[in-house]
Amino acid sequence: MDIDDLPTPALVIDANALERNLDRMTATHPGSALRPHVKAHKCTALAAAQAANGHNGFTCATPREVIGMASAGLGQDLLLANETLDAGRLRAMAELDPPVTVAIDSEATLHATVTAGIRRVLIDVNVGLPRCGIAPGRAGALADAARAAGLEVRGVMGYEGHLMMVTDRAEQAERVAAAMALLVRAHADVGGHIVSAGGTGTYDLHAETGVNEIQAGSYALMDTHYGALGIPFEQALHVIGTVISVSDEYAVADVGLKALGMDHGDPDVLVEGGARRVWFCSDEHVTFSRDDRSPEVGDRVRVVPAHVDPTMAMHATAWLTRHGEVIDRWPIDLRGW
Amino acid sequence: MDIDDLPTPALVIDANALERNLDRMTATHPGSALRPHVKAHKCTALAAAQAANGHNGFTCATPREVIGMASAGLGQDLLLANETLDAGRLRAMAELDPPVTVAIDSEATLHATVTAGIRRVLIDVNVGLPRCGIAPGRAGALADAARAAGLEVRGVMGYEGHLMMVTDRAEQAERVAAAMALLVRAHADVGGHIVSAGGTGTYDLHAETGVNEIQAGSYALMDTHYGALGIPFEQALHVIGTVISVSDEYAVADVGLKALGMDHGDPDVLVEGGARRVWFCSDEHVTFSRDDRSPEVGDRVRVVPAHVDPTMAMHATAWLTRHGEVIDRWPIDLRGW
Numbered sequence: 001m002d003i004d005d006l007p008t009p010a011l012v013i014d015a016n017a018l019e020r021n022l023d024r025m026t027a028t029h030p031g032s033a034l035r036p037h038v039k040a041h042k043c044t045a046l047a048a049a050q051a052a053n054g055h056n057g058f059t060c061a062t063p064r065e066v067i068g069m070a071s072a073g074l075g076q077d078l079l080l081a082n083e084t085l086d087a088g089r090l091r092a093m094a095e096l097d098p099p100v101t102v103a104i105d106s107e108a109t110l111h112a113t114v115t116a117g118i119r120r121v122l123i124d125v126n127v128g129l130p131r132c133g134i135a136p137g138r139a140g141a142l143a144d145a146a147r148a149a150g151l152e153v154r155g156v157m158g159y160e161g162h163l164m165m166v167t168d169r170a171e172q173a174e175r176v177a178a179a180m181a182l183l184v185r186a187h188a189d190v191g192g193h194i195v196s197a198g199g200t201g202t203y204d205l206h207a208e209t210g211v212n213e214i215q216a217g218s219y220a221l222m223d224t225h226y227g228a229l230g231i232p233f234e235q236a237l238h239v240i241g242t243v244i245s246v247s248d249e250y251a252v253a254d255v256g257l258k259a260l261g262m263d264h265g266d267p268d269v270l271v272e273g274g275a276r277r278v279w280f281c282s283d284e285h286v287t288f289s290r291d292d293r294s295p296e297v298g299d300r301v302r303v304v305p306a307h308v309d310p311t312m313a314m315h316a317t318a319w320l321t322r323h324g325e326v327i328d329r330w331p332i333d334l335r336g337w
Numbered sequence: 338m339d340i341d342d343l344p345t346p347a348l349v350i351d352a353n354a355l356e357r358n359l360d361r362m363t364a365t366h367p368g369s370a371l372r373p374h375v376k377a378h379k380c381t382a383l384a385a386a387q388a389a390n391g392h393n394g395f396t397c398a399t400p401r402e403v404i405g406m407a408s409a410g411l412g413q414d415l416l417l418a419n420e421t422l423d424a425g426r427l428r429a430m431a432e433l434d435p436p437v438t439v440a441i442d443s444e445a446t447l448h449a450t451v452t453a454g455i456r457r458v459l460i461d462v463n464v465g466l467p468r469c470g471i472a473p474g475r476a477g478a479l480a481d482a483a484r485a486a487g488l489e490v491r492g493v494m495g496y497e498g499h500l501m502m503v504t505d506r507a508e509q510a511e512r513v514a515a516a517m518a519l520l521v522r523a524h525a526d527v528g529g530h531i532v533s534a535g536g537t538g539t540y541d542l543h544a545e546t547g548v549n550e551i552q553a554g555s556y557a558l559m560d561t562h563y564g565a566l567g568i569p570f571e572q573a574l575h576v577i578g579t580v581i582s583v584s585d586e587y588a589v590a591d592v593g594l595k596a597l598g599m600d601h602g603d604p605d606v607l608v609e610g611g612a613r614r615v616w617f618c619s620d621e622h623v624t625f626s627r628d629d630r631s632p633e634v635g636d637r638v639r640v641v642p643a644h645v646d647p648t649m650a651m652h653a654t655a656w657l658t659r660h661g662e663v664i665d666r667w668p669i670d671l672r673g674w
Contacts, residue, residue: 262600
């Protein structure tokens with residue numbers, strides 16, 4: 001099938017760009033040095049491509065992602081890099097073989113994890129992002145309590161999410177080093193082999209931080225937000241739309257905010273001849289500037305999301321394409337919780 | 338089941354608040370004077386409640402919504418209030434009985450509609466929102482062309498979406514009247530019985546506009562955006578979350594931007610004792626202010642979305658509750674395109 005025959009809105013992945021992105025990241029972080037984050041794509045077919053590149057450990061944000069990855073045969077070393085108190089979901093994860101690893105950052109999450117029968121944990125350490133993670137100085141005590149409860153403590157994780165979008169790279173490197181110094185200090189108290197951190201925006205700043213696995217995910221498909229950083233990954237994901245209405249000044253395509261992660265703002269809209277100014281998005285539409293009598297009703301447009309993760313979660317299917325041909329249909333099969 | 342036993346994030350609908358909202362709108366616009374917009378909830382169970390209130394015509398934004406409503410036995414008078422050129426989806430809609438009505442605003446959408454075998458159309462008229470809709474002065478000619486092609490032209494529609502959020506109600510009423518004057522003038526050229534317009538934000542401003550059916554949808558469940566207008570509809574929808582991590586200054590719950598329509602901004606977070614300041618949302622988390630040692634890990638929070646329509650589209654299930662008890666499970670079965 002030709003890409004122009006897909007019903008729209010259609011989530012399409014350029015296989016060549018995807019493969020180049022995967023290869024570039026693997027060249028920097030081969031094998032277990034990368035623990036790809038599946039929250040960025042929620043797609044076991046894409047995860048299988050990452051595994052084929054030599055990465056057998058994966059990072060997940062939800063129990064659904066963990067369980068779906070295991071069901072797809074990609075469960076060799078799964079990390080739930082997030083806290084949960086959900087007894088039912090923890091028990092479902094505890095039944096998986098090989099055993100999964102779950103992040104904990106408090107006595108309460110330790111207790112829920114032990115009770116459910118989970119056997120392996122990482123201590124989630126706060127390195128400056130105001131979200132989950134225990135204060136670095138208290139990480140060792142939590143690890144001691146976990147070991148006393150019979151758990152294997154595999155090490156630490158600490159996500160420097162507040163530093164992903166620092167645009168001055170020298171400043172970014174300095175701040176990442178400072179954040180990771182907190183993590184490494186906590187690791188000295190915690191023990192275990194894993195020091196896990198990082199993301200697409202800081203993937204190349206960990207050579208001397210002491211981190212031994214990177215949790216990047218967005219690098220595979222990319223978005224305009226990460227694209228603005230100038231890192232060497234290409235836009236591999238587009239939402240294809242059809243122009244359904246035009247006026248002299250603007251055109252309207254059928255890619256709306258129900259098909260796009262909007263938390264980072266409006267998408268880019270690309271037509272023959274380049275990008276057009278986006279006026280606004282509504283539920284099922286994007287309105288953008290029209291000039292030179294282009295585009296016309298029926299023309300196709302490419303919409304580039306500002307944030308890849310939630311965009312993937314809004315679609316049931318991604319179409320894999322190469323040179324304009326649809327070569328595969330990938331279910332977005334890890335949606336939900 | 339108790340509402341506190343639901344796995345989180347959980348989309349819950351308060352049945353009492355929903356019923357009050359439905360009844361209030363029905364009191365203003367009984368029967369065919371309201372054509373509820375299903376894009377706001379994408380849920381045939383909720384649409385059935387609207388039908389039970391006497392509304393047998395529905396507004397849809399996507400072919401999927403049209404076809405799903407017909408499959409659920411709610412297809413008595415369905416309007417696709419949107420343009421499409423998708424031949425396959427138009428053909429699927431053309432097979433429905435009773436016949437559906439599709440909006441057109443150009444020769445191209447007329448041609449696609451006729452070719453697919455659709456028999457009934459409305460002329461979509463631009464009344465000031467820069468989106469779909471033909472210029473009012475050209476509506477009559479398009480209606481003539483549609484009739485010449487054998488279509489039944491049922492009338493006009495024109496959505497004044499740019500006026501939904503005008504907070505000065507006198508100014509809003511004046512601008513709605515001016516927009517609807519354009520629609521009524523177009524209707525004089527187009528003919529047919531239907532003059533369809535309006536939304537939740539302008540539902541009570543059409544007494545003298547000449548509009549004979551209102552397309553409101555958000556009124557059933559509401560969101561913080563519409564809530565700010567002071568219209569008499571209650572918040573009937575919440576996303577229930579669990580606090581999974583706390584520091585002295587903030588708490589983190591498991592309701593992130595993949596569970597919330599974010600195009601209108603951050604949600605409100607309600608804990609025992611009131612609302613808390615939201616710091617930010619990330620994929621699976623909301624971080625918000627914590628004080629007085631509250632909330633603790635494991636506590637439940639209620640998150641109120643800023644935009645109901647995309648929030649519904651992110652969930653597979655809504656839980657209907659009454660006085661804290663879960664009384665039904667409603668699939669969000671009209672998602673996708």
